[in-house]
Amino acid sequence: MNFDVAFGQYCEGTSLLHRLDPRAKILMSLFYIVDVFLAKNVFAFAVLTAFVVFLIALSGINMKIILRGLKPVLFIMIFTAVINIFWYSGETVLVSFWIITIYLEGIYNALLIVLRVVLLIAGTSVILTYTTTPLSLTDGLERLLSPLAKIKVPVHEFALMMTIALRFIPTLIEETGKIMDAQKARGAAFTEGSLVKRVKALIPVLVPLFASSFRRADELATAMECRCYRGGKGRTRMHVLKATPVDVLAVLVIILLGVALVLINNFTGGFAIGW
Amino acid sequence: MSKIIKAENVSFAYEGDTPEERVEALKNVSFEIEEGTFTVILGRNGSGKSTLAKLLCMVNLPDSGRLVIDGVDVTRGDVTEDEIYDLRREIGMVFQNPDNQIVATIVEDDVAFGPENLGIEPAEIRRRVDEALSAVGMSEYARHSASRLSGGQKQRVAIAGALAMKRRCIIFDESTAMLDPLGRREVMKSIVRLNREEGITVILITHYMNEASFADRVIVMEDGGVVTEGTPDEVFSRPEEMFAAGLEVPQTTELLWRLRKAGLDVPLGTCTPSECAAIIKDALGKRGDAV
Numbered sequence: 215m216n217f218d219v220a221f222g223q224y225c226e227g228t229s230l231l232h233r234l235d236p237r238a239k240i241l242m243s244l245f246y247i248v249d250v251f252l253a254k255n256v257f258a259f260a261v262l263t264a265f266v267v268f269l270i271a272l273s274g275i276n277m278k279i280i281l282r283g284l285k286p287v288l289f290i291m292i293f294t295a296v297i298n299i300f301w302y303s304g305e306t307v308l309v310s311f312w313i314i315t316i317y318l319e320g321i322y323n324a325l326l327i328v329l330r331v332v333l334l335i336a337g338t339s340v341i342l343t344y345t346t347t348p349l350s351l352t353d354g355l356e357r358l359l360s361p362l363a364k365i366k367v368p369v370h371e372f373a374l375m376m377t378i379a380l381r382f383i384p385t386l387i388e389e390t391g392k393i394m395d396a397q398k399a400r401g402a403a404f405t406e407g408s409l410v411k412r413v414k415a416l417i418p419v420l421v422p423l424f425a426s427s428f429r430r431a432d433e434l435a436t437a438m439e440c441r442c443y444r445g446g447k448g449r450t451r452m453h454v455l456k457a458t459p460v461d462v463l464a465v466l467v468i469i470l471l472g473v474a475l476v477l478i479n480n481f482t483g484g485f486a487i488g489w
Numbered sequence: 490m491s492k493i494i495k496a497e498n499v500s501f502a503y504e505g506d507t508p509e510e511r512v513e514a515l516k517n518v519s520f521e522i523e524e525g526t527f528t529v530i531l532g533r534n535g536s537g538k539s540t541l542a543k544l545l546c547m548v549n550l551p552d553s554g555r556l557v558i559d560g561v562d563v564t565r566g567d568v569t570e571d572e573i574y575d576l577r578r579e580i581g582m583v584f585q586n587p588d589n590q591i592v593a594t595i596v597e598d599d600v601a602f603g604p605e606n607l608g609i610e611p612a613e614i615r616r617r618v619d620e621a622l623s624a625v626g627m628s629e630y631a632r633h634s635a636s637r638l639s640g641g642q643k644q645r646v647a648i649a650g651a652l653a654m655k656r657r658c659i660i661f662d663e664s665t666a667m668l669d670p671l672g673r674r675e676v677m678k679s680i681v682r683l684n685r686e687e688g689i690t691v692i693l694i695t696h697y698m699n700e701a702s703f704a705d706r707v708i709v710m711e712d713g714g715v716v717t718e719g720t721p722d723e724v725f726s727r728p729e730e731m732f733a734a735g736l737e738v739p740q741t742t743e744l745l746w747r748l749r750k751a752g753l754d755v756p757l758g759t760c761t762p763s764e765c766a767a768i769i770k771d772a773l774g775k776r777g778d779a780v
């Protein structure tokens with residue numbers, strides 16, 4: 215299983231978005247999420263969509279990869295769209311039979327809601343997850359939250375936990391596969407029989423997996439100690455994060471985008487999303 | 490030269506849940522290691538080599554006996570965390586299982602982990618990481634994901650992680666076991682260079698007899714105790730003791746030993762195959778037989 219793609223989602227590249235400071239990108243995606251909810255009418259949505267398309271082009275990431283990222287939420291999108299079509303009441307009646315009335319505005323609204331979800335996912339993935347390695351992501355998060363360490367929030371520990379999790383999840387997946395193969399060789403059936411039977415077949419997989427994880431954790435702790443690890447104090451880093459004016463500018467662009475969207479909402483007409 | 494490690498009657502047991510499960514892994518082990526020397530520890534599986542290595546790195550402390558590391562008696566009873574930490578800056582080890590000692594996702598970030606803990610300047614860390622990776626032949630994998638490497642490649646990364654810390658003493662616990670013959674020769678070359686050129690004390694645990702010939706001293710362990718020690722020549726000239734400890738001697742040494750038992754007057758010791766051939770030719774010549 216190609217884990218890095220499934221979990222970290224990072225797509226190799228050298229675009230401006232890839233090169234931005236991870237801290238800037240974390241802030242950008244936070245402001246971007248706010249921006250998406252600020253867009254209300256069709257014109258604001260049009261501007262936002264154009265902006266996301268521009269970002270995707272800038273990142274050099276294949277459109278197919280972006281679309282693939284939307285697949286997991288396809289069901290939710292269709293579901294909310296359908297609900298909106300039936301529930302929304304407007305003025306222009308399109309169809310009306312029995313107790314169901316479908317309004318034109320309902321369809322508009324459904325389309326905008328779907329668009330909002332698409333923009334939310336496509337935008338954040340192109341700003342953050344597709345263009346930032348998991349490691350620089352945790353790194354950026356650690357540095358960004360470092361002021362919280364003053365009030366005894368274990369920021370460094372949290373970041374280290376993420377790093378170790380990222381490092382060991384593929385190892386554990388591989389190990390699960392090995393144990394399952396070993397159990398299959400002994401006649402276990404994971405894909406046949408009733409649900410109860412299948413769950414029962416998983417127990418001989420989970421038990422050795424847990425046992426070996428604890429052993430691994432123990433050995434890792436020992437190895438870290440031998441490598442002179444003793445918490446975040448006095449630790450330096452090989453990669454120094456340096457925010458450049460470009461990083462500041464990039465964050466500003468996202469904030470200004472929000473301002474622009476609010477202005478467009480207020481000064482243009484057109485259909486506006488219900489919620 | 491000073492003694493970097495001094496062990497006197499050191500014993501250690503793994504406590505089990507029941508008294509029967511208790512394993513006495515080390516029994517009254519005594520030896521000394523001079524700073525700047527190359528020591529090889531040999532011994533069959535379960536003879537206590539890794540246990541000993543873990544004591545030397547202060548992962549475990551001995552149950553009894555005295556263990557002095559770099560002038561600090563770690564068995565003193567009131568040894569502080571800071572003292573142990575300071576010792577760990579000077580003495581480190583590469584564990585047998587490479588998988589569970591790699592902390593970071595990306596190879597170069599993992600190699601940097603140790604130096605980062607020491608609080609070294611970023612530019613210097615970068616330099617050390619590049620140097621360590623090239624010493625183990627992994628420079629081209631610097632940006633790779635560590636979990637996708639092969640066993641031997643992971644072992645090399647673990648070795649690089651230890652090299653980058655630039656300590657005065659490094660213990661390698663079967664660190665070359667998973668390497669292919671070429672890789673083992675390369676990594677052995679950098680380990681030997683570490684010792685000869687940088688004067689770093691090396692303790693190498695291995696099952697490969699030919700690696701023992703690099704050593705200044707060989708320690709043979711059997712059932713939790715030291716059975717033989719000396720220079721490689723001394724140790725290998727007593728093959729009976731090696732066989733008794735469940736080990737082999739280098740093939741050339743064994744050949745000479747067998748010839749000697751058969752009545753040919755040859756000296757015992759370690760030598761390369763061509764040296765061995767010369768010795769045999771010489772001895773046969775002396776005997777005056779037709780060759």
Ligand SMILES: Nc1ncnc2c1ncn2[C@@H]1O[C@H](COP(=O)(O)OP(=O)(O)OP(=O)(O)O)[C@@H](O)[C@H]1O
Pocket residue numbers: 503504512513514532533534535536537538539540541585
């Ligand atoms: N964590 C542990 N808990 C209990 N017993 C242990 C533990 N680790 C090792 N032992 C036991 O201690 C003894 C010595 O083990 P050790 O790992 O030191 O051997 P070794 O010489 O390194 O062997 P190998 O060549 O296989 O690496 C063995 O009998 C082993 O079963």
Ligand SMILES: [Mg+2]
Pocket residue numbers: 538539540585662663
């Ligand atoms: Mg061992």
